[in-house]
Amino acid sequence: MKTFICGLDIGGTFTDCVLIDELGKLTIAKSPSTPSDFSEGVLNAIESAATKLSLSSPELLKSIEVLAHGTTVGTNAIIQRKGAKVGLITTKGHNDVIHIMRGSRGLAGQDIKLIVHIPESSKPDPLVPKKLIKGVSERVDCFGNIVVDLNENEVRNAILELKQAGCESLAVCCLWSFLEPKHELQIKNIAAEIAPEMYVTCSTDLAPKWGEYERTTAVALNAYIGPTTVGYITRLDESLKLMGYKPPLQITHCAGGTITVPKAQEAPLLTLDSGPVAGVTGSSYLGSLMGYHNVITTDLGGTSFDVGVIHDTKPVVSYKSTVHQYEYFLPKVDVQTLGTGGGSKVWIDPATKALRVGPESAGADPGPVCYGNGGTTPTTTDADLVLGYLDPENFAGGKIKLDIAAAQSSMQTLADQLNMSLYELASGVATIAEFQMADLIRKVTVQKGLDPREFVVFAFGGAGPVHMGVAARELGVSKVIVPQGDTAAVWCAFGAASADILHVSEQAKIMSSPFEKESVNKILLALKERGIRQLNSDGVHADKHQFQYSLDMRHRGQINEVEVFLDKDSLEENSLALLREKFVSRYEQLYGHGAALYDARLEIVTARCRASAISLKPKLNTSQLDQREVSPDMQTGVRKIYWAEDKEIRSTSIFDGYKMRPGNYLEGPCVIETETTSIVVHPGQSIEMDSFKNFVINP
């Protein structure tokens, strides 16, 4: 019997199902997403895939070896503010932690306009209102010693009050619980006894890290999305089981791997933002199959620009994330978002007459002027249309007709104010947007000690291939790859299907040099045991277990930490000196030669273990390379396009992307169109199709 690997991805409109058989043959099916109960859409997509293979759903499910699934249920609950009513129990006296937000507005690294213009900003709506936060007497100190016993009566009263107030979900976070979890676990037990219906999250289970604000936010978020996400995953899991799927369902998570259902039920927060992350995971796997070990993934849509970085086949990870200005601890593949996209507004600063693009966006509604939905401020997309990059009659496969006259007139008004021609303005807008993207990419690579010139760029999103060629040229990137063929359409599902089972366990404990190797090893061993337990419960055989260890270290007294990877699962006698060397070398790689102080005392802050099991990997078929010349019928016509390089309008050839063959090669300027995007190849650039049927721009 044939066996398959299956990836499932729920998008805003469609739910995608990708099946890959042992030979790498793909079967792809789509079904409309069903927001009222997403599991319905999932089952429909599976059924549709089964039909394509002339199988019934149960027959197909029986032959699936790994079914991996990314869910946006948690993300949606947060966006729509439809999470559970959460009660929070914490150390008495520290109730206001998530209101004080460390005395900040939570805007670090975000829109600079809000940072500099305080009256425009505010704190986010509280995750848990003050009335639903209960402090209980208990205390642990920085050594992990209990200095005040837990007052169980207070705990009982608190839980009963929260229950009475209608809380469905309970978040528990006590000070220093990552060193001594006893009180949190006691509270959990009491809750199980007197409020068994409540969904309970403890910080020691979810994020045993140093810093009560980010830890409390993590548990509050987990409790907020818990009941909804758990309900969904449980329903889906049961439906699949009923239909005959046997192996454990794998849920993709934001650290770039998958977990099984029980873990996802305990820590639904891990699924937050797992969608965009799966795109990066997919890129890291497919990138390495294609021979690209360093990849910058970019996704330019209407309202945002997402950037992820893959270095040496591994996605770059961060350990602190932000959602709605709230910061929380969780290991997560780092996807940076800039509020610039096709909808970025073009405007002129009234006082200085300076031309600006963004950061304000026309969003999806009303969107660009050319959409004809009432937008009056021109956007980057309007500039693209005026320049001729986009075909007004054939946008999104002809589904949307663009109003070029409206776009022109709105841009002309601005051009007149600046004494520029319409085309100078439009190409200027495109250039400004492209250089902003280059600046962001430079920021996310250079600040991590990486050189963008050693990377290729993957360009996703409708607007990405329009602009990424210029941004890449500016960055000195050697290739822009526009993934195509069948896989591109279902990249995230592929990302889910290619992800490994991965459990990232962390334990904070602050230790100063000279380190006692026994103390470090004790923590590493505990993390390893936690990993083994997880993998065993996932049903992974011991010979497939893999472990990787790292320590977050810093100069003593410094706040910033650097992740240092270990070669083994424990430190040996001579490895302490080695650890210093590793720290210094990583530190200087990030911050430049001479930045480290060789004789300074060091600190270990967090120990980490990545326990993984390599899953069955989908294969990718390659095609024979055809001749360099394209077939004559690939050209669909010519269009007048303004090219900034020549400062003139040229009749430019337009090609049908679906008729390009692997090995085909074209020189710019030209535009290659598909249903989802226009690939703009500037003068001096060229494009070819590789054996994976990707478009490759040589910028």
Add this chain to the structure above:
Amino acid sequence: MSRISEMPDTNFNGIEQPYVPPKQLNISEKLKLHRKWSETIDPVTYEVIRHNLWQINEEHGATIQRLSGSPVAMYALDLNPSILTEDAEFVYFGPYMQYMSGVTDTQVKWTLEYRSENPGISEGDMFIANDPWVGAAHQQDVMLLCPVFWENELFCWVTNCLHQYDIGGITPGSFCPSAESVYEEGLMLPPLKIIENYEIRKDIEAVYLRSSRKPQLVALDFRAQVAGNTTARERIVELIKRYGAETLKGVMKKIIDNSELSYLEKMSRLPDGEWSDRTYIEACRPGDRRTHKVMLGLRKEGSKLIFTNDGSAPQEGAMNATYSGWRGSIMVAINELLSWDQYFACGGALRHIEFDPTPGTLNCAEFPASVSTAPIQAMEISLYPAYNVISKMIYPDKELRKDIMCIGGTSQWPATLFRGTDQWGEKYGYLLVDPIGGAIGAFTMADGINTGGQARTPICQLPNIEHTEQNFPILFLYRKELTDSGGAGKYRGGLSAESCFIPHNTEKVTQDTLSSGNAIPTSPGLMGGYPSTTNGYTFIRDSNIFDHMQKSTMPEDTSDLSGHHEILQLRQENFTQNPSDVYAVRWSGGGGFGDPFDRDLEDIATDLDTFAITPEAAKNIYGAIILSDGTIDAEASILERKKVKQNRIANVPQIAKRKGTRVYESSDTLNIYSDANGEYWCCAKCQQPLGDSRTNYKTLCIQENREISTSNPLIGDPSRFVDDAVEFRQFYCIGCGSLLDNEIAIASDPVIHDVRRA
């Protein structure tokens, strides 16, 4: 005492007197300046390079943040990177500690004037500097100035300033509350070439580190500063290579020109006039119970703004700031209220702003006054009146009005300086940085932001309690937002908070206090708004905290504890906190905006529901009538407010109304009207005339002098700390009894004439 402008024969060279840069810098001919730039830069190239320059400055700041080792610097983000032109005009100034802007260009200009001949300024050099008379805010704020060269010409400067953990002086941490002069404070370095031809001068670095109690941390920070400048310098040279020196310089000049255009356009929309404000510092040295007046004047003449400090108290004790510190404070308000839309590119505005203080005063101190406490005292107290006078100046414009912020939290820093041996057996000294959590004052259209940080550092984060407890031997009993701490008003000021702790895993902690604003609120409201709470120290000696800990009934407030309450004075030195001594520190909140009687009753209900105010405050300050179930009786509240206003005007002789037309809105409660007899003040609610617009409308108002404690429920008796009597003066309209404005004053001080129409 004379203003700087009245002292033509004095040499303001940064030695006895502060350095005041001349209009034309005197730079040695040895140093060639890059002075060619393109005047015709197309809008696209401009915008592309502008964005890139902003990113370079941001990356510069990020580099320092990652590498610095100083907790004060890192949590309070007490740093700032800048890019300046070859002749030291600001191109970009980062979004961190804003007062550092005022102390940056002066130090670069001084270096150009006094170091270009000997030892010379060359490629690969960097200068270290922290002399407050040359331009540092205080000695702990160490600057590193890096000239950027292109083809043997000085192209521009990149600089950074970073607060150091300890650079010597009589008090660990280098804030020296009892110093009488700079000789008792940390090391002072006029600009000194510490990096020569890309190499650190080891001899100079050794001198720099030698006075510090924590040389290793200072060394780490120095590397952070070097790395930040190096990154920025390299990126700028890349830009020159990419676009050409003349284009890049042209963009830099245009950024400044554009910020100037933006400033001029704003000024053209505003009426001329004069605005003044007054506030006080309490205690300038241990044992001092006097108040020290801080005055600020702003005059607008067309596009020109002139700031003065006439009437400020003389320099004394350890509360002072130098010229550049005072100038830096005012520039915070200029950046945030007038230059935010140019991302703090304030160089253009500075071309039209004159700073004309009087030397010898507490905020323009002459050498060798003690200035180590400047940023948390004299500078902080100079900053907030600047917010007020500029806010009053821009209020008449409906758009600019949206940028107004009432004075925010921690308007004076209630410092808790402590030291001893930590739980790891090491010596330590620390300034509790919790007050950086501040609060944002009310806006003209919305409430302020509870614990939203200090406005002068738009991005900062206080440490987690677990961070502080890891590094220092204390145990926090609580850190909580305080009900009623925000100033009342039509829009409420943000709430501040209180931190409370005991020594833990140590025998004792040795403490110093250093504060002001504990007797007299320093976050007053604006245009009828009320002040926030004052700062507060609560100290309970020999408390019963251990009983509570043993019985697992932890306190939520100091009022839950018993013991001996000691009143800590504002500069109390070397007192011991034993393990059972409970110490709580409360910082001031955000001031309120507009008359509290204008606050929407539904907002008051929300305030009650979220513990922002108490029912007592709702009744006494907001005039809300609360029913037994805790809800508000809307009808009765409206009647109550009406009744209070009517009582105010009972038996007050009336002045005839006039039929003029409105010229502009002067505040939320006052307008200027005009008729055949000229311009006159008018109540915004009832059009009651209140006298000629050149006179002080307050003289025609009903004035009620109340106890300062009536202005905010958390303000106690000022006589605990100062001998002067303090008043909360309220000014009501004689026509309708509405509140027009408030004033907080020492009883012997006259009513202030805060707005004068030109």
